[in-house]
Amino acid sequence: MESVIDRAFAAALYGPDADAGRAGGATHGLDTGASLLAADPTADAELARRGEELARRAWERGWQPADVLRLVRRDLDEPHVRLAASLIRSETRAYAPEALPARWRAQLADLAAHEPWRAPDRFAHATAVLALYRLLLRLPRIEAVGPAPGTPVHAPPPHPGDEPRALTRIRALLAKAEATGYPQEAEALTAKAQELMARYSVDEAVLAARTHAADVPGACRIGVDAPYETAKAILLDAVAGANRCRAVWNEAYSFSTVVGFDPDLEVVDLLYTSLLVQGTAAMTKAEQGQRAGGRKRTKTFRQAFLMAYAQRMGARLEAAAAPVTRSGTGIGTDSLLPVLAARDVAVTDRTERMFPETSTTRVRGVRDGEGWEQGAAAADRAQVAHRAPVEG
Known part of the structure; x- marks a missing residue:
């Protein structure tokens, strides 16, 4: 029965x-x-x-x-x-x-x-x-980004306070950048955070190479929620690319899978979250100005704003990341470039094995010129123009 x-x-x-x-x-x-x-x-x-x-x-x-x-x-x-x-x-x-x-x-x-x-x-x-x-x-099988619970994990569980000092400082700086109401102060705080991110990421890569550590790329998932999820996915892709990671968006289940080495994955998550907070705050403020002027097209304004913010941020992040591989006191370009190049190859290989079939899509529907202009301006305010040289 x-x-x-x-x-x-x-x-x-x-x-x-x-x-x-x-x-x-x-x-x-x-x-x-x-x-x-x-x-x-x-x-x-x-x-x-x-x-x-x-x-x-x-x-x-x-x-x-x-x-x-x-x-x-x-x-x-x-x-x-x-x-x-x-x-x-x-x-x-x-x-x-x-x-x-x-x-x-x-x-x-x-x-x-x-x-x-x-x-x-x-x-x-x-x-x-x-x-x-x-x-x-009804949950389908998706790409695994780590072992399932119960699988033996050799690394000991971390204790509170074990987070690297650099990450703790980065979190504090980005939190201040999100909280301040002054764009110039937010820019300065974000600039310092990015400087620390660059140093932390490259230091970890060089240390792994020098100690011959068996370091391999990992992966994590970051939520990309509606509304305006396309713009958010583009922003995350830009942040990932600038930090030597790859992002693959799963629109159906509202997340992107980011592939990269663990130190880079951590800073991608931190920076994306902070830039999204800053961009959303800037969008809300700009929208209030639009409403005060009598405009009602809030949805098209927001969509254009965030798309421009993501597009401009990607360009500026790439420009800011370039000096990192060309500088470095005590490291030397001849030593640093092969290390980063090897990591880039490893990340690409892991991404292609995880996602043998991916597709690209054309972004449509941006029709608000003022929203685009103000979104690009917000990206300029939130992003740094240069990263400081990496210390050895």
């Missing part, structure tokens, strides 16, 4: 209307499954166990906690986000710290911001759980 769980899943997850509408849309099958579960409290433990099994399948298919939470937030509602956070916490509790990949630890720590959801009744809880499970069940 089928269990209550099996009958509920058959109706809500595998029934003929399971794919109707949104992943969590109100359907007859979902209501039927929720009614069965709500009427039988003895099924709760097995329902939770099935959820953890679905989470494990997601990890095996290449997904990570931040990816799942991002998709749940996009396709479902806040109760589902809280349920997903609780489910992930529960499933990953079984792993020893050394069995969790390094980037997972930070993602799991972020789950603390999501309080458990208290449903008004059993039927509402069962409905939300089944909608979440329906989404998890």
Whole structure:
């Protein structure tokens, strides 16, 4: 005889209307499954166990906690986000710290911001759980950016305060750049942050070469959320390229995969996040001026603004990165260039193996001249013109 769980899943997850509408849309099958579960409290433990099994399948298919939470937030509602956070916490509790990949630890720590959801009744809880499970069940296999939990990880788990001093300073400088209301101050702070980024990245590359460390490119995923996701993906691509990384955008699932060496991946994430914050703040301020002048085309203005910001930022980042490989006290161009060239080849090779089939797309829909001009000007204010020479 089928269990209550099996009958509920058959109706809500595998029934003929399971794919109707949104992943969590109100359907007859979902209501039927929720009614069965709500009427039988003895099924709760097995329902939770099935959820953890679905989470494990997601990890095996290449997904990570931040990816799942991002998709749940996009396709479902806040109760589902809280349920997903609780489910992930529960499933990953079984792993020893050394069995969790390094980037997972930070993602799991972020789950603390999501309080458990208290449903008004059993039927509402069962409905939300089944909608979440329906989404998890349909997650496809994606490119893995690291080992799944449970895979032996040889590096010891980091302790608080172990972050390199350079990254700590970079975070502080970018936080100040985002918080200030003065463009010139933001530019100066960002300039100093970029100088530290260049030194940190090149120092790590040279150290790895000198010690013959078995350093290979890694990968991480960075969310690229709507609205104006095309402009955001272009901005991330520009930041990645300037820092010797490659970015591949997955529009369907709202993220880009960035491939590169770990020190470069860290600064790409930091810089992209900061520039997006600064660009969005500048766009909001410019839009207020447009509204004060009587203009109503806010959507086209925003789109043009962010596209210009991303395009101009890419050009300026490339120009700012060039002097790094041509300077260096105590390193020497003859020593530095082969090191960086070898890393570029390794990153390209890893990207092509991860993504043997990629496509390009033509960007369309930028029709607001004023938005474009102001977005380009904002990029000029947010970006530096030169990086200081790299110290040996």
